[in-house]
Amino acid sequence: MQRLQTAAESISRVGAVVGGAMLLIASILICIDITLRYTLAVTLGGADELSGYALAISSAWGFSAALLSRSHIRIDTVYVRIKSITVRALLDLISLATLLFFFGMVTFYAWGVVRQSWVSESHSLSAIEAPLIVPQGLWFAGLVFFVLVCLLLLARGLLAFAQGRYGELFKLIGSKSAVEEAEEEIAATHHGLEQEKPQ
Numbered sequence: 001m002q003r004l005q006t007a008a009e010s011i012s013r014v015g016a017v018v019g020g021a022m023l024l025i026a027s028i029l030i031c032i033d034i035t036l037r038y039t040l041a042v043t044l045g046g047a048d049e050l051s052g053y054a055l056a057i058s059s060a061w062g063f064s065a066a067l068l069s070r071s072h073i074r075i076d077t078v079y080v081r082i083k084s085i086t087v088r089a090l091l092d093l094i095s096l097a098t099l100l101f102f103f104g105m106v107t108f109y110a111w112g113v114v115r116q117s118w119v120s121e122s123h124s125l126s127a128i129e130a131p132l133i134v135p136q137g138l139w140f141a142g143l144v145f146f147v148l149v150c151l152l153l154l155a156r157g158l159l160a161f162a163q164g165r166y167g168e169l170f171k172l173i174g175s176k177s178a179v180e181e182a183e184e185e186i187a188a189t190h191h192g193l194e195q196e197k198p199q
Contacts, residue, residue: 060142
């Protein structure tokens, strides 16, 4: 299962980078469109539509990267006050199972949207008349990948829980402590300073 997770991390990293690039390009297009609209009364046409596609696709592919790095926001007011390691581990498993159930439903209905666009050969109503199957297919693929990552982490978490390896479970799906977040920020700052040093 470790190999599967390593592969998932590599894929999610690529998805996150590509998604970030899409958002950057979309923001540049919007800036250009706004500038042209207010200076020359000309519009690119479709910039807002393309940015919407970029946001949906990058979000779907970014979910898995956030989950694997334990970056999803969790309200841990009660969690951090629980002393029992077993109870905390159970709460982590329940939260992941709930996330899986919710996105399983989202993905199920997303398939209905994609299938309908494929069957009816739907195109957008804007000037670019983009075939909707393309952005919706990429969005759906990101959701499917996220559900698979959830399943993988849940399977590994359940195995670790059954074997009493709570430390491994917390590193997989646990909520980050303030110390862990501070250590990550320090490491990122140190890495940035090293990069800025003259070669």
